[in-house]
Amino acid sequence: MPTLPWKSVGNPTTPEVQCMASRLEVKSLVNAPGFLIASLTLWWQARRSEGALGVALKAEMLKGIFWTYSAWDDKAAIYAYAGSEPHKSTVARKRRVMREATFVFFNAPAHELPLSWGEVSRRIAEKRESAAPDCETGPTASPA
Template sequence: MPDIPWSTPTAPAPDAEVYVMASRFETDTLTGALRFFLKAPGIIAQIRKAPGAHGVALRARVLRRTFLTLSAWEDRDALYRFARSEPHRSSSRAAAAYMRESAFTFWTVPAGELPLTWAEAERRLAERKQGH
């Protein structure tokens, strides 16, 4: 399945620090993975319109039932405002019914380091899982 590549809704100031979130989701079933995948474009579109969003990408491995997200934000509050808004809020609550595992990690980077790489996101998620 194709990934949704990095896009920059609003460029940050060149000297800004941005708040980054990487997430990994694994569904219980292939049906759950298909549901997640079908909802993803709408959520990505929502991020692209969200105040304070500086970047977003999705890596979809539907047949492995695994998804990675990567996003950059003006600050933590901008990310949390998005997370509480619709349709993300309802979609994430519905997804909990078919989710096997979810992991999140957060950090800050200078704006000049955008776009971020999947290698960096996966490294940070692996460190989080190992408890570092």
């Protein structure tokens, strides 16, 4: 399972930071390699984005499931990243091969970064359990 561990890219300036985590599932394993390549590109973009504090990516290739976790100065920084290229056009292209996407936004104490994958997946599981069946649980499908 390819995993890019947490990479700190900035220093928090507040006691709490805005985090975003996602679970993205492709429709077919045939789509997994291309989705991984796109995810890596967006991981690199996120690392260089204004307001980014840290990023991580985990790919369960044989299940076609991708996990992302990032921390930011604020939600505006997340949305600026999501609205810029190549993220914006990559999301539009990859949405066609996705079965499901779950996104969670939450605050975390800056001194606790990074959270464990166990904690990240727990938060995503809670969101998935509270969402309606067969419905996308996020505003946009985002590979990273």
